[in-house]
Structures are given as C-alpha cells and as structure tokens.
Amino acid sequence: MTGKPGDGAWVFPPPPRVAIPIDGQTARFPVHRIYCIGQNYREHAREMGQSGREPPFFFAKPADAVCTEPVVPYPPMTGELHHEVELVVALGSGGRALTPADALSCVFGYAVGVDLTRRDLQAVAKQSGRPWTVSKGFDCSAPVSPIHAVERCGHPAAAEISLDVNGERRQAGSTAAMTWPVPELIAELSRYFELQAGDLIFTGTPPGVGPLRRGDRVACRVEGVASLEFEIA
Numbered sequence: 001m002t003g004k005p006g007d008g009a010w011v012f013p014p015p016p017r018v019a020i021p022i023d024g025q026t027a028r029f030p031v032h033r034i035y036c037i038g039q040n041y042r043e044h045a046r047e048m049g050q051s052g053r054e055p056p057f058f059f060a061k062p063a064d065a066v067c068t069e070p071v072v073p074y075p076p077m078t079g080e081l082h083h084e085v086e087l088v089v090a091l092g093s094g095g096r097a098l099t100p101a102d103a104l105s106c107v108f109g110y111a112v113g114v115d116l117t118r119r120d121l122q123a124v125a126k127q128s129g130r131p132w133t134v135s136k137g138f139d140c141s142a143p144v145s146p147i148h149a150v151e152r153c154g155h156p157a158a159a160e161i162s163l164d165v166n167g168e169r170r171q172a173g174s175t176a177a178m179t180w181p182v183p184e185l186i187a188e189l190s191r192y193f194e195l196q197a198g199d200l201i202f203t204g205t206p207p208g209v210g211p212l213r214r215g216d217r218v219a220c221r222v223e224g225v226a227s228l229e230f231e232i233a
C-alpha cells in the first residue's frame, strides 16, 4: 500500500497476481491458496517427536508466500530456519467432498517446493497451544519450482524426493511413503474446504529436516517431476 492520510486519496497497488511459471508454456499458474499437510511421512513424524501413527493435519500459508526467485531472504525473528522439501500439487479444478478418484482428476500438475519453517517459534507454539502463523506463514516461506503439467510428468506416486544443502544430501525419501497419498489427501482436504483451481497443496516432508544459514545453497528435486535451486540471502 502506498499513499498517506492527509495527502488526498489513498493509493492502492493493483491486486496481487501471485503466479508460478508452467514448464513448457507461456501461461502462468495463478495461485489461489496454499494448503499444507503436517507429518505425512512417518519417519519425519518420528523425528518431530511423534509416534508416526498420528493422523496428518492441515495448516496454510498465504498465497503470496510463494517465492520463485533464486535468492530467498533469511527471515527475521528466528535463529532456527528449517528446510522441509515437499511434493507440491497444483489444482486445475476443485470441489467439495471429492472421492479419491475425482480428486486425482482435479490435479493440473506438480512441482517441488520447500515448506520453510521457523522451527524455534514452532516449538514455542506447540508448547503453548498457539497457532503456527508466524512459524509457517512468513514472507517467502514457500519457495517453489515451475509447475509441470500431468501430461508431461504423470502422477508421481513412487518418486524419489530429496534435498541437498551445499552439495550435501540432507533429506531423502519416496513419495510412496506418504501416510496419505495424493488422491486421499486431496479428498480429505475437500471435506474441510471447497478446493479451487489455483490451489497448491504441500504434501509433507520426508525425514532429515534441519537448519539453513545465510549463504547456503539449496537444491531439491522430485525425480521425474521437477527440481528447484535457491540461495539463502
């Protein structure tokens, strides 16, 4: 927002147009909402102190938390920024109370993203029963690769997912290890929200989450789908 009271009229910027490149197309994917699922890989649930058998749960990030730039700023108010590499689902249509079969037909494509987390603030929120907004929904907390249409990459039900920091492997797993596979995850989410074209769903992270520091180079990929590289400024 620009403009000041007393200056005459308020001057607002044009409506935000958060959009992600689509591989091989000139069109861009307009982001509607960002939904995230917690603890969808049992081994990650265990490293977060759970048994791994608790049902996954949902949270959200603002649409403009998406970052497609090669440099991601280290956020203020944390000393413990963590990476969580995730398969990202991009919806081309939506609906309510979808069946898993219907849910899969809503998928436009896939990307790889990182659910950046202020782990120290998340720990405080967990202890005190407070919301995760400041630990999960901060500016540039959702770096994401270009989106690859299903026609080009298929549905990655058993794809390797990995994240390297400065050339060293930190996270590795297979999307086959999800507690809630993509069709079931979308169907469950659609019981709570009317899903729409433009929605992104971060599908959870495999084990190996850890800290990022300024200057770190992050490289992540979902085999056969997408890759993403960025530097922490």
Ligand code: MN
Residues within 6 Å of the ligand: 036, 037, 038, 084, 086, 115, 202, 204, 205
């Ligand atoms: Mn996550």
